[in-house]
Amino acid sequence: MKKMADLFVGLVHYPIYNKRMQVIATAVTNFDIHDIARTARTYDVKKYFLIHPHNAQKEIIQKIIGYWQHGFGRVYNPDRSEALDRVAYVADIAAAIDEVRKMTGKEPITVTTDARVYPNTISYQKARGMLQNGDRPLLVLFGTGFGMEKETMAAFDYILEPVYGPSNYNHLCVRSAVAIILDRLAGEAWWQK
Secondary structure, three states: OOOOOEEEEEEEOOOOEOOOOOOEEEOOHHHHHHHHHHHHOOOOEEEEEEEEOOHHHHHHHHHHHHHHHHHHHHHHHHHHHHHHHHHEEEEEEEHHHHHHHHHOOOEEEEEEOOOOOOOOOEHHHHHHHHHHOOOOOOOEEEEEEEEEOOHEEEEEEOEEEEOOOOOOOOOHHHHHHHHHHHHHHOOOHHOOO
16 A cells, blocks of 8 residues: 655644734634644644744743643643644744655645635645645645735645535634544545445
């Protein structure tokens, strides 16, 4: 069986739009750290990057992760500790790309997500094929707030099609979107069974 390309995930907190379409830095949440780490571990993501430019947020990230990786937190819940072993803080998207290069020796394909369609939007089937049949790592980036700033979006190789439900409401929390998308990209091919 052919080895899949390495899969990486990043949660971007800047540059992000707020609901007034102003560029801001969103706050890191405890739920995003824990829940996305557990999902990333389940789907064998090599590294989950928390991307934030501010030192105060870096300290919060390190404190939360440190609690579960050392001392009582590690003993109390070793499964959570195992998931958090794959989490890393970086200051910006470029640093995440550089870390993937260092870990794999290859330039990653950058893929992001959005609730809108763009000229370089691709299907989940195409992205899954790149992961299953390619030799370059995939770095899938998720925005917080009301999505990543448009110039940043334009710099990525591809944008995944939106996640659609059966209604016209389309505003998933990022934790749910990560779980759905990782299952589509790296989950079992249940439809072939």
